[in-house]
Amino acid sequence: MELLQQTLQQIQAVDQDMMVKARERVDALSKPPQSLGKLESLAVQLSGITGELFPNIDQKAMIVMAGDHGVYEEGVTNNPQNVTVFQTLSFPKGLTGVCAIAKITNAKVVTVDVGVKEDLPTDAGVLIKKVKYGTDNMAKGPAMTREEAIRSIEVGIEVATEQVKNGINLLGTGEMGIGNTTPSAAILSVIHNCDPLKVTGFGAGVGAGGIEYKAEVIRKAIALNKPNPQDPIDILAKVGGLEIGGMAGVILAAAANRVPVVIDGYISTIAALIAYKLEPNVKEYIIPSHMSEEPGAKIAAQLLDIEPMLQMNMRLGEGSGAALAFPILDAACSMMKNMATLEESMLLLSK
Template sequence: MKLLQKIIKNIQPLDSEIMKKSRTRVDNLIKPPKSLGKLEAITVQLAGITKNIHPSVEHKAIIIMAADHGVYEEGVAPNPQSITIEQTLNFPKGLTGVCAIGEISNAKIVTVDIGINGELPLNSGVINKKIKYGTDNFAKGPAMTRKEAVDAIEVGIEIAQQQIKRGVNLIGVGEMGITNTTASTAILAVLGNIPPKEITGKGSGLDSKGIQHKIKVIEKAIDINKPDPDDGLDVLAKVGGLEIGGMAGVILGSAANRVPVVIDGYIATVSALIAKSIEPKVKDYLIPSHASMELGGKRASELLGVEPMLYMNMCLGEGSGAALAFPIIDAACNMNDKMITFKEASMNP
């Protein structure tokens, strides 16, 4: 808990003066005002985060948190839980969707076992930070203790800070875990006071009957555990997941070090909601990537107060949307660095 408390104290507002200077420069580049839209907004936001009118995001990493969920035993996912292990082992090999997309931007893929229900082989390339072998079944009681929820967040903080110390200056968050849309939907339902039936989707392939069962399990979990919507840690502990806590920690740790964080789709956005509930200022450090096709994705983004920049009909997870957004963020920085102002060009707008 000491690390989390320290990190919270270190999260500061964006630098408004630098942002004003950045906005002035962007507005005076040789183009019609606001004609480069979100690229301009990203540039100004990055300036405020980094305190640099010419921010750099050259060194990128996507941190993937992998974990299992005890609620799997309720039959809320169509796929075997063993997929969590199998797919997690594919990340260090560069064989997954996020790896293929991240390669375009030379992004490092950092994979963390924060709570897989099983043992990974030695020298797998996956960082072992296992807190427990998956959460407990939250349809019967809390998913984890409050201490375990804090531990998950602090793992994310530690991993983020390690990468930042190695020079990473742009971080994306991703996840791997069968059943994690169930936990994400439960969290969103609580934090947003939304009936689960309005936001419960098919996850990795449930049919209509399976979705109805999933809704009932989430409703039961919320009724049994009664998570406090005003206490993000309580919500995480009672109906969340270890990988969701880990991603929230990455977000908090990055913000404390003034490093921007690109959030992926549904599950990553829910993790950002947990981070924001712990320290609201983290929202300004977030760059949303894509609009998830998962049913609750739109509501999660609205509750967080962000607007995705990409509409690609994606719902893979893994951090794939964050990886896809990286080149756009590079383009924003290049616009800022390579274009000249009207004054520099000796032109009158």
Template sequence: MQLLQQTIEKIVCLDQKIAAEARERVDHLIKPAKSLGRLEDLAVQLAGITRNLKPVFDQKAIIVMAADHGVYEEGVTSNPQEVTVGQTLNFAKGITGVCAIGQVSGARIVPVDIGIKVEMPSDVGIIIRKVKNGTDNMAKGPAMTREEAIKAIEVGIEIANEEIKKGVQILGTGEMGIGNTTPSTAILSVLLRCDPLGITGRGAGLGKGGLEHKAEVIRRAIHINEPNPDDVIDVLEKVGGLEIGGMAGVMLGAAANRIPVVVDGFISTIAAIIAVGIEPKTKDYLVTSHASQEPGAKLASELLGLEPMLMMNMCLGEGSGAALAFPIIEAACSILKNMPTFAEIGMEI
């Protein structure tokens, strides 16, 4: 809890003076006003985050949190839980979807075992920071204790701090965990105070009971655990996942270090809602990448209050959308660095 509190206390608002200077510059670049749309807003945000009118993001990393879920035993997915292990190993090998996209955008992939059910090898490029061997079955009781939820958040903070010390200038969040759309949807259902059926999706593959069974499991978990929607850590504890807490911690850690963090799809957005619920100023440091195909994704983005940049019909997770968004972020930086103003080239308008 001490690390979390220290991190919260370090998070401040964007530098409004630098942001205003960036806005002034963007508005007078050699182009029609507002013609670069959201790219202009992104440039201003990045300048305000970094306190630099010409921000640079040469060193990028996507932290992929991996964990298992006790609710898997309720048959909410058709995929074997062993896939969590296999894909986490594949991150280390550099052969997953986010790894392939990351090669294009120059992002290093950092896999973290924060709660995989089995013990993972420590000599293959996976960071082992296991809080516990998967969450407990939230349909029968709390997914974890409050202490474990806070520890998961603090693991994310620690990993973010370590990467930033290595020179990383921008982070992305990703996840791996078979069944993790179930706790993500449960969290959203609690925070929206809505029935889960309308926001429950297929995830990576539905179990035999279909959407109705998955929604009923979520409904039962909420009924049994009574998570407090006014306390996001309580919600994470009761019906959440370790990787969701870890990603929320990455976002808090990045904000405390004035580092932008790119949010992936549905599950990462849920983590962002947790992070912002813990410290609202964290929102200033978030860049949302793509609109997931999961049914709850749009409502999650609306609850967060940030509109994703990309509509690519993706729902892979892993941080794949974050990797895809990095070149757009670099483009926003490039207009600040490489476009002159009308005054600088001696033109009057």
């Protein structure tokens, strides 16, 4: 709890003065006003986050949090639970979707076991930060204790902070956990105060009972555990996931270290909601990548008042959409650094 509190206290608003300077430069570039659209607002946001007129984001890392879910026992997905282990071990080998996409910008992929159900080999290239062997079944009781929820957040803080200390200047959030759209929908149902069916989707493969059954399991879990809508840690503990807590920690650490963080789709956005509920200033450090195909993704983005930049019909997870957005951020930085203002162009041409 001490690390979490220290991190929350370090989070400040972005540099508004630098954002004004960045906007002035963007508006002065050799182009019609707003003609580069979201690229312009991204450049201004990056300047505000970093405090630099010409931001540098050349050292990128995707942090993939892996954890299992006890609610799997309820048949909410048709995927075997051991896929979590299989895929978690595949990340360090560069064999997954996010790894293939991350290679485009030479981003490293950091894999973290925050709650996989099985013990992983210590030499597999996965950071072992296991809080517990998967969450408990939230349909029968709390997914975890409050202390475990806090610890999952602190794992994310520790890993992200270490990456920043080692020179990383752009972070992305990703996850691996069979069944994790179920706790994501549960968290969103509590925060949005809506029926779970409104925010429950197919996921990576819905179980035999279909989406309505999946929503009913979530209804049951919420009624049983009664998470406090005003307490994000209570929500996370009672109906959440360890990897969701881990990603929330990554987002908090990014903000505390004034580093931009690109979030992936539905599950990453739910983690961002948890982080935002803990400290609203984190929103200014978040860069949303793509709009997931999950029905709750749009609602979660609206609650955060963020607009994902890509519409790619993706729902893989892993951080794949976040990694896909990295080159766009490179383009925004290149615009600031390499594109001349009208005044600069005139001076150069007059020589």
